[in-house]
Amino acid sequence: MRVLIIGAGAAGTVAAMAVQKAGHEPVVYEAYEHSAGLEHGIYLGVAVNGLDALRAVDAQHVVMSAGFPSGRMTFYSGTGRKLGEMPMGPELSDGSVTYTVRRSDLYGGLHQEALDRGVRIEHGRQLVGAECREDGSVVARFADGSTAEGDVLVGADGVHSATRTVIAPANPGPRYTGLGDAGGFARDVALDSEPGSYVMIWGKNCFFGYTVSPDGEIWWFANPPSRAQPSRAELRALSAAQLRTRLIDLLAPDRSPGAAIVAASRRDRGGQRRLRAGQPVRPAVRAHLVPGPHGDHR
Numbered sequence: 001m002r003v004l005i006i007g008a009g010a011a012g013t014v015a016a017m018a019v020q021k022a023g024h025e026p027v028v029y030e031a032y033e034h035s036a037g038l039e040h041g042i043y044l045g046v047a048v049n050g051l052d053a054l055r056a057v058d059a060q061h062v063v064m065s066a067g068f069p070s071g072r073m074t075f076y077s078g079t080g081r082k083l084g085e086m087p088m089g090p091e092l093s094d095g096s097v098t099y100t101v102r103r104s105d106l107y108g109g110l111h112q113e114a115l116d117r118g119v120r121i122e123h124g125r126q127l128v129g130a131e132c133r134e135d136g137s138v139v140a141r142f143a144d145g146s147t148a149e150g151d152v153l154v155g156a157d158g159v160h161s162a163t164r165t166v167i168a169p170a171n172p173g174p175r176y177t178g179l180g181d182a183g184g185f186a187r188d189v190a191l192d193s194e195p196g197s198y199v200m201i202w203g204k205n206c207f208f209g210y211t212v213s214p215d216g217e218i219w220w221f222a223n224p225p226s227r228a229q230p231s232r233a234e235l236r237a238l239s240a241a242q243l244r245t246r247l248i249d250l251l252a253p254d255r256s257p258g259a260a261i262v263a264a265s266r267r268d269r270g271g272q273r274r275l276r277a278g279q280p281v282r283p284a285v286r287a288h289l290v291p292g293p294h295g296d297h298r
């Protein structure tokens with residue numbers, strides 16, 4: 001069976017490995033040219049159900065070799081009061097817990113793993129339409145005018161999935177949550193927290209969280225509120241300095257290290273942004289989608 005998988009993100013590459021393992025022929029179609037997009041983003045938590053899914057295709061090493069275990073999270077109020085502590089999900093039977101990993105390591109690692117296994121990934125192929133034939137086969141149409149034929153079409157093309165729109169045009173699409181999304185890496189802030197343990201702070205103006213990697217780097221995220229959904233152009237126009245200033249203002253009233261951590265985040269040597277802004281959206285409908293890894297923190 002030939003399986004057309006739309007999107008070469010985490011979901012698409014893992015779906016391809018699963019399809020291949022089941023004895024079928026996957027082909028992945030990715031909108032971006034070459035490996036564009038693999039270096040974007042900050043980090044995410046791959047919860048144990050995500051690790052379990054990777055284990056099902058013998059790919060858990062991608063996360064476990066690049067990330068670090070994150071077993072617990074502790075919640076505080078903006079006044080510094082400890083609200084509670086809990087595990088980051090249950091342990092797997094072998095004792096594995098949630099892992100935290102840079103998004104680029106996760107995406108690059110899964111992409112390479114799929115290629116190493118002989119999965120075909122075609123770049124520059126943006127799905128714009130698809131039709132079912134009477135014999136049950138499917139024809140996918142791409143923006144460059146090309147087509148592909150297969151037996152099954154799998155949508156793994158993210159929260160704004162074109163596949164979902166093609167399959168279910170009436171679906172309500174993703175919904176803006178009213179929160180922004182920013183994150184980064186910092187060093188040289190004195191913190192009293194164990195590596196791998198998350199600290200989450202329900203601040204007066206802004207939710208903030210961080211964890212410390214085994215080598216002492218602080219990995220943080222913040223969810224600044226924004227009633228109106230910023231446009232992509234507005235987000236692109238926001239400089240790292242402007243974002244830093246806004247977050248520091250929001251976090252300053254709290255008895256937490258949030259403002260100091262954001263202030264300590266700088267551009268790295270390669271000029272790559274260590275601060276990133278985005279806007280979390282939640283799909284209102286999950287049907288027809290291959291879900292991505294759960295437990296995203298940013």
Ligand SMILES: Cc1cc2nc3c(=O)[nH]c(=O)nc-3n(C[C@H](O)[C@H](O)[C@H](O)COP(=O)(O)OP(=O)(O)OC[C@H]3O[C@@H](n4cnc5c(N)ncnc54)[C@H](O)[C@@H]3O)c2cc1C
Pocket residue numbers: 006007008009010011012029030031032037040041042043044045103125126127128156157158159161162163183290291292293296297298
């Ligand atoms: C640039 C970016 C940065 C992110 N950074 C973070 C982060 O730092 N931390 C975090 O927790 N989460 C982040 N996320 C969200 C997180 O990565 C995803 O929610 C999660 O990994 C879901 O994975 P996915 O494979 O389902 O979808 P995605 O990661 O969105 O992958 C979907 C893939 O499909 C491709 N695609 C989209 N439309 C089409 C089309 N029509 N035809 C063909 N291909 C298409 C996209 O180019 C992409 O490669 C980020 C997402 C993006 C897009």
